[in-house]
Amino acid sequence: MKIVDFTITRFQFGRDRTIGDSQVRATSANVAAIELIDQNGRVGLGFVQALFQSLPSHDEIVRIFTEEVWPGLQGQSPLALIHRVNRPRGGRQRSFRLPFEEALQVALWDLAAKQVDMPLHKLLGGQRDRVRAYASGLDFHLSDHEFCELFGAADALGYAGFKIKVGHPDFERDLHRLDLLRQTVRVGAPVMIDANEAWGAKEAAVKIEAICRAGHELLWVEDPILRNDFDGLRLLRNSLPWTLINSGEYLDAAGKRQLMLAGATDILNVHGQVTDVMRTGWLAAELGIPVSLGNTFLEVGVHMACALPEVEWLEYSFQNFEHLIEQPIEIRDGWAYAPSRPGHGLTLSQAARSQWSCPTVLAEEQIGRGPDNIRIALSRAGTPG
Known part of the structure; x- marks a missing residue:
């Protein structure tokens, strides 16, 4: 089954704590979900993440993806792409302008596993x-x-x-x-x-x-x-x-x-x-x-x-x-x-799509804080927070 379409959803929200190490720190999450869609409507999901700066606006992400990435995906089989070996030479050896690489590998493997109805693992x-x-x-x-x-x-x-x-x-x-x-x-x-x-x-x-x-x-x-x-x-x-x-x-x-x-x-x-x-x-x-x-x-x-x-x-x-x-x-x-569901088992939430999507770039002082997942996890486990 060939890839025929894609959807990109941009997110920007504050982290529930400052994260970092001896070299870096981050207080906000800058993420875009990439969904690759095949002829039967199956979706492969991957996430782009910029750790220390904002991603561009939704429209700009789509423009860059359409220009740099989509020509190599459109009409292709995900099973063929995940096993393809490229050997770029000279000026062809370059990165995308945005960090799409990991998101693409994850989305393609997710879609390939769904097409053969198997959990990714x-x-x-x-x-x-x-x-x-x-x-x-x-x-x-x-x-x-x-x-x-x-x-x-x-x-x-x-x-x-x-x-x-x-x-x-x-x-x-x-x-x-x-x-x-x-x-x-x-x-x-x-x-x-x-x-x-x-x-x-x-x-x-x-x-x-x-x-x-x-x-x-x-x-x-x-x-x-x-x-x-x-x-x-x-x-x-x-x-x-x-x-x-x-x-x-x-x-x-x-x-x-x-x-x-x-x-x-x-x-x-x-x-x-x-x-x-x-x-x-x-x-x-x-x-x-x-x-x-x-x-x-x-x-x-x-x-x-x-x-x-x-x-x-x-x-x-x-x-x-x-x-x-x-x-x-x-x-x-x-x-x-590891989930037993086909693919990697992760599906973009419709609530996130409607409540957390952020198509435009926000300044730091405009960013709202995301949920506190540590507290949520403790609540699920029945442990006092």
Whole structure:
């Protein structure tokens, strides 16, 4: 079945908290839903997200999509497109003006799976329907009170592990946050830290050893140093046998391949581009390297996580996007469950389409705050907020 039409819906709303890490912060969500429609009216859904600036107006997004993307989709089969290998050369090797790439891969795989009436994780070859989920705070800019409130809520919901942001100029603050986490969540829960490349290699080794001496056990240290410092990452792997190095988040598929072949990571971090995740995940399996699924929009990464045998963990960060869809991914008792519905199982909410769509660009002071999904989750679980 061929792709015959598309719809784009633009959203802009305030986040329920300031999110960020040692390098960045964000207070608003800037999102566009792309729906690809086939001859039988089936819809493949993907989301464009601009993390740190507004997306253009709806009309401008449609204009750019029509000019740059649609000619390569119109009249094509999604099953053919998801497996197509392109080798752009010269001036043809360029990105879209807007970050459409991940949204397109997700929407095409969603539509392809619907056309063969299969859940996406089954189409990808998955033999399980759940993976462990850890709570990630995106918490660098929160106060201590907000930090404890967030991770206390995550613990009450039964998450299987907890990851916090480190890399503060005052290292004592990193140690303080780890102390707070230990006081807030249950004893013995796996703990991870993410420095978002804040450190140099020698600095990272010294600080991670200091964390160990302070009595903190770490399952992994994520992105401690620059993404392409393969020598430094190998140094950390060899000098810190008591924890694991998790890297690759900021590298493209080719960079992830180089990272693994250089022996520069214990765990490969992948995200939301379905085709790229599967290709790098297959290589990781051949090399015996574990894979972790980082943040994916509305946790669509649960499908790749269930399909790749090397994946043990899926990241969940309490981002307030769930009001955009009819039925979010279920996360219960520390496990994320892949939907059994055809495709990835996410459908754009009609209420979101009517109540939350924002076709024009709003100034920061005009943006309304989105729902507080942490409170909603606690309410659903019957836990006092």
